[in-house]
Amino acid sequence: MSVALQHLVNQPYKHGFVTKIESDTAPKGLSEDTIRMVSSKKNEPAWLLDFRLEAYRRWLNMTAPAWQNVHYPEIDFQAISYYSAPKSKKKLASMDEVDPELLRTFEKLGVPMHERAALAGVAVDVIFDSVSVATTYKEKLAEVGIIFCSFSEAVHNHPELIKQYLGTVVPPGDNFYAALNSAVFTDGSFCFIPKGVKCPMDLSTYFRINTEESGQFERTLIVAEEGASVSYLEGCTAPRFDTNQLHAAVVELVALDNADIKYSTVQNWYAGDENGIGGIYNFVTKRGLARGRNSRISWTQVETGSAITWKYPSCILRGENSVGEFYSVAVTNNYQQADTGTKMVHIGANTRSTIVSKGIAAGHSNSSYRGLVRMTPTATNARNYSQCDSMLIGNKCGAHTFPYIQVKNNSAHVEHEASTSKIGEDQLFYFAQRGIDAEEAVSMIINGFCKEVFQQLPMEFAVEATKLLSLKLEGSVG
Amino acid sequence: MIRADSSILLEVHDLHANVEDTEILKGLNLTVKRGEIHAIMGLNGSGKSTFAKVLAGHPAYRMTGGEILFNGMDITSLAPEERARAGLFLAFQYPVEIPGVANDQFLRLAYNTVQRQRGKEELDPLEFDDFVREKMKLLDMNPGFLDRSVNEGFSGGEKKRNEILQMALLEPMLAVLDETDSGLDIDALRIVAKGVNQLASQDNALILVTHYQRLLDYIEPDYVHVMEAGRIIKTSGKELALELEAHGYDWISGDKTRASGVQP
Ligand SMILES: Nc1ncnc2c1ncn2[C@@H]1O[C@H](COP(=O)(O)OP(=O)(O)O)[C@@H](O)[C@H]1O
Ligand SMILES: [Mg+2]
DSSP states (O other): OOOOHHHHHHGGGOOOOOHHTGBOOOOSSSSSSHHHHHHHHOOOOHHHHHHHHHHHHHTOOOOOOOOSOOOOOOOOOGGGGBBBBOOOOOBBSSSSSSOOOHHHHHHTTTTHHHHHHHTTOOOOHOOOOOHHHHHHHHHHHHHHOEEEEEEEHHHHHHHHHHHTHHHHSSTTTSSHHHHHHHHHHHEEEEEEEEOOOOOOOOOEEEHHTTTOOOSEEEEEEEEEEEEEEEEEEEEEESSSSSSEEEEOOOOEEOOOOTOOEHHHHHHHHOOOTTTSSOOEEEEEEEEEOOOOOOOEEEEEEEEESSSSEEEEEEEEOOOOTOOOEEEEEEEEEEEEEEEEEEEEOOOOOOOEEEEEEEEEEEEEOEEEEEEEEEEEETTTTTTEEEEEEEEEEEEEEEEEEEEEEEEETTTEEEEEEEEEEOHHHHHHHHHHTOOOOHHHHHHHHHHEEEEEEEEOOOOHHHHHHHHHHHHHHTTOOO | OOSSOOTTEEEEEEEEEEETTTTEEEEEEEEETTTTTEEEEEESSSSOOOOHHHTTTTTTTEEEEEEEEEEEETTSSSOHHHHTTTTTTEEEEEEEOEEEEHHHHHHHHHHHHHHHHOOOOOHHHHHHHHHHHHHHHHHTTTTGGTEEEEEETTTHHHHHHHHHHHOOOOOOSSEEEEEETTTTHHHHHHHHHHHHHOOOOOHHHHHHEOOSSSSHHHSOOSEEEETTTEEEEEEEEEEEHHHHHHHSSSSTTGGGGGGOSSOO
16 A cells, blocks of 8 residues: 555544544454454444444455456555544534635535535534424424434344344345445444335435534445335535545335335545645445335445545346436546436346446546446346446547446347437537637536436536536536 | 727737647638628638638647737637627538537527627517527528527538527627538529628628639629738739639639738
């Protein structure tokens, strides 16, 4: 491991809290003992410890995947500390204490005032003496029997549900990073929509962000019972900084008969500076199991942050007539690298999937789409439609498409379209000749390019995402 | 710099410009007053489009000498969008396609940008829709073009009409029409010419770049210039176009003694 990376991985310690709360921070390194310690600190039941240990044993026999089209120095997993007591963020007393640069970004993104305060870590009740939004929100959900809480809370309050569903979509030994997450995950979200309930509002992790830090190994589990439906929003457009460089999250979705889960992400983790120094390594496993008949899993993602993105939100279409969707915009600039896409595994008859991927690369960045469409022998009359478009801004970036198609059933139908385009000097000149400057022109072209994906986002999210993209590409042309 | 004669809209003096390292414009002179219509003719490759793009500030062309005064102001250091907002309009010979960007949104953004610049009212999408449909009627354009991507899949003639539509919306002080006539059939040419004539006034001016006399039957120029090898080598009244039509360019080519580019 390079000295630079070692330095970055070790960053949490620079701030000296180790010496202060020594007893609550695990020593660096990963072993069965560390895992036992994490589990006992969190007062976990034995079955969960067993789950972690099994994952760990599998992980020991695995090697980090090397097939992705990204490059980074080897990660030393023994140089990471896998547990520190959940610390609440230091609250600022007023907006005046917030970094002006951050405020400028909020301004540009059009983030609503109360959210700005919350995101910047200002105690909301100091500024808005109303009842906490989050509390009202929780009460409303409880009325209809929806559970939405942190993963740790769920382990204690709803152990039977966690035990029933955890690892059923992403098994502990699924892949290197998922195994690591299964062994050491610290917290995350749990969401349960009981039979027949249509969730009355979009569930947003935003309401949970500031309660505590979820840490670098986040675990999310969403279950929609028969006939239930939910739209879940992860992340926010505001930039998120974290001193931990490696993030390896796991998200599992389970949809029973006629259930519908829509999962939208806007990812804007720190991407590193314009020379490619720093930035988050984001190695995520996201998978939905369309277990029941007529169920639907839909992923929408707008990926703009992280130095490295390795992420393939997937759908296992097991139930007859089930539907899988993947709508993605991935933007890379400067020295960012993204290798992202999806897997659609068709098992049930008449299953259908749609893939719409839009990759935008600027600066020296590299953006790859990697997708698998698999029609298993039982997938009679299954259908897939894929569309993968790339757009290049400038001459130093790259865009690549790696579609894998496996068809084992003759009645299945797979359609794939791909295109690469470039924002050319003559297009920008055409705009300029009509009085429109390069930034507005690029924003207009990009929004046109991403339209089909943005249409899938909840309204306010779409507006913010549009602005976020312009902000991300600011200065990349002209 | 403010010139004494405020009737002069454009003054180009000894203009030199390169693309990559090749000099294309080699000392071009031209003066255009308000209310005038100028035609620039000349063989393919003589530098007509290059001149239009240098005027508009295309980044691929480097000005290496001379001056361009627009409305009394030296515009050579202005960005292309600033020149456009100052009232300079170029109808492109080959309008570029912009997939994914709806024509109506593009037109409205351009319109509102210029309106803002002039301290005039901007229009919301509904108001603009009414406004633009009226303008399209004058050019006999199908409103279906509003929903399509800018120029994408438009025929050559449709692209040219879309350029004139933009001219009609932006009401420039100086419009340079680069071979707007080529690709238009005779009916379309009449309609476009009618539109252009309606826009012409005593306050603005027009430069028509063309190959053919035909356009000049409908839009009558005050001056006709002949361009060759990056310079204007002859300037005369509209009868020059007819002579060119009859005799070709050969009869003036080479006779550089008649080059002036400045009106009598
Ligand atoms: N972008 C460019 N790159 C290289 N050569 C160019 C470019 N633009 C114009 N030229 C050259 O400049 C000369 C003049 O071209 P142009 O201005 O298009 O002529 P016209 O419009 O009179 O036909 C031609 O020789 C052409 O090949
Ligand atoms: Mg030309």
